[in-house]
Amino acid sequence: MAKDRKIDVVILGLLSHEDLTGYDIKKRIDGAINFFWKGSFGSIYPALSAMEEAGQIKSYRADDSGSREKILYHITVEGITVLKQWLNEEQAANELKYETLLKLYFGGVEGTETTIHNIEIFERNIKSELEVLKMYEKNLKKEQDNEDHKYFLLTVMFGIETYEAYLRWCTKAKKMLRN
Amino acid sequence: MAKDRKIDVVILGLLSHEDLTGYDIKKRIDGAINFFWKGSFGSIYPALSAMEEAGQIKSYRADDSGSREKILYHITVEGITVLKQWLNEEQAANELKYETLLKLYFGGVEGTETTIHNIEIFERNIKSELEVLKMYEKNLKKEQDNEDHKYFLLTVMFGIETYEAYLRWCTKAKKMLRN
DNA sequence: ATCAGCATGTAAGGCGTTACATGATTCA
DNA sequence: TGAATCATGTAACGCCTTACATGCTGAT
Numbered sequence: 001m002a003k004d005r006k007i008d009v010v011i012l013g014l015l016s017h018e019d020l021t022g023y024d025i026k027k028r029i030d031g032a033i034n035f036f037w038k039g040s041f042g043s044i045y046p047a048l049s050a051m052e053e054a055g056q057i058k059s060y061r062a063d064d065s066g067s068r069e070k071i072l073y074h075i076t077v078e079g080i081t082v083l084k085q086w087l088n089e090e091q092a093a094n095e096l097k098y099e100t101l102l103k104l105y106f107g108g109v110e111g112t113e114t115t116i117h118n119i120e121i122f123e124r125n126i127k128s129e130l131e132v133l134k135m136y137e138k139n140l141k142k143e144q145d146n147e148d149h150k151y152f153l154l155t156v157m158f159g160i161e162t163y164e165a166y167l168r169w170c171t172k173a174k175k176m177l178r179n
Numbered sequence: 180m181a182k183d184r185k186i187d188v189v190i191l192g193l194l195s196h197e198d199l200t201g202y203d204i205k206k207r208i209d210g211a212i213n214f215f216w217k218g219s220f221g222s223i224y225p226a227l228s229a230m231e232e233a234g235q236i237k238s239y240r241a242d243d244s245g246s247r248e249k250i251l252y253h254i255t256v257e258g259i260t261v262l263k264q265w266l267n268e269e270q271a272a273n274e275l276k277y278e279t280l281l282k283l284y285f286g287g288v289e290g291t292e293t294t295i296h297n298i299e300i301f302e303r304n305i306k307s308e309l310e311v312l313k314m315y316e317k318n319l320k321k322e323q324d325n326e327d328h329k330y331f332l333l334t335v336m337f338g339i340e341t342y343e344a345y346l347r348w349c350t351k352a353k354k355m356l357r358n
Numbered sequence: 359a360t361c362a363g364c365a366t367g368t369a370a371g372g373c374g375t376t377a378c379a380t381g382a383t384t385c386a
Numbered sequence: 387t388g389a390a391t392c393a394t395g396t397a398a399c400g401c402c403t404t405a406c407a408t409g410c411t412g413a414t
Contacts, residue, residue: 004375005401006278013285023365036280043402045367069410070365080288087289090300092278099185099271101215101337106192107330109259110266115330121269151286151294154352158280158345165344166337173333183403184373202393222374224395248382249393 007039007047012083015057015075022048032136032152035159048073056082112177123170130163186218186226191262194236194254201227211315211331214338235261291356302349309342
């Protein structure tokens with residue numbers, strides 16, 4: 001795997017469950033993965049080429065001849081090895097990059113009003129994202145028999161726990177700023 | 180400000196409190212800001228040059244002639260305007276990029292053992308970072324009379340609330356995986 | 359007929375990291 | 387004397403986003 005191109009393992013992970021097109025992969029990433037990882041077409045398609053070159057995945061045309069051109073990818077044994085290697089690496093880059101916190105940190109420049117306003121924008125966004133996560137949670141809990149769904153559910157639960165903490169903090173912070 | 184170079188506002192924010200060298204700025208970023216924003220010398224020094232060119236900051240030599248070369252930066256009126264503009268922008272890019280969650284999402288490939296191990300690595304790291312934040316909190320609470328410290332304290336409180344939520348989730352997740 | 363969504367890609371350019379390069383000072 | 391820290395920068399390189407380019411299909 002290219003040293004720092006983490007999109008590779010996202011792709012390998014998704015392909016370990018089922019064969020997908022680049023377009024499908026993008027849709028998957030925009031779904032339940034979206035809150036902790038992103039990916040654009042401009043990163044996915046070049047990665048697919050490079051990974052096929054490296055023998056980790058294998059492309060084939062969809063054989064339902066009626067439809068338009070569609071390139072499906074299948075993970076190879078080599079690809080599974082790379083995926084497993086990554087899963088067993090000790091270090092994991094966890095990165096929080098919150099512009100809202102940056103604005104808060106420098107809130108003294110503009111004062112209470114602006115800062116509270118910024119917190120409220122954040123609060124609104126988190127509330128709406130939380131609803132999406134709760135919907136995912138509901139759907140996943142229905143199918144707990146599926147082994148993989150257990151893992152998906154855990155990430156969703158992480159998001160819910162975190163976002164609820166954010167909202168508690170919003171309330172506290174606004175109170176503190178208003179004295 | 181360069182369209183997406185957010186390091187600019189970090190620098191402007193820091194310089195709005197006091198004049199600093201590039202080296203000082205790096206140290207500040209590595210401190211309490213570190214958990215929600217990062218910055219390297221390779222991004223700071225070029226940004227300082229560009230921002231001086233743009234008239235947002237002004238450099239001068241430290242006049243204690245005995246010491247080595249040291250370039251201090253001072254924020255200009257123009258710089259303060261840019262900073263305030265940014266503080267009043269409605270959108271803020273908040274991004275979570277957690278490789279641990281990615282590993283969790285694809286945990287089914289390796290199974291329970293590996294997944295729990297990865298959660299435990301995460302848990303350890305969060306615990307030690309939480310301690311650092313609690314130390315910051317303690318120090319900041321001592322000086323609540325300082326207006327700016329109130330804002331710093333709020334970001335630290337955000338971190339503590341969040342990290343404690345992470346730890347609760349870790350316990351829950353491990354329990355769920357062990358059935 | 360038209361628009362949203364399906365589907366694949368390329369190109370330009372920005373941002374940022376890591377590593378390198380250099381040298382002074384301070385403290386043990 | 388040697389190591390850590392102070393201090394400033396450059397160079398190479400990689401990753402990723404945004405925008406562009408193209409065209410089909412299905413639904414209203």
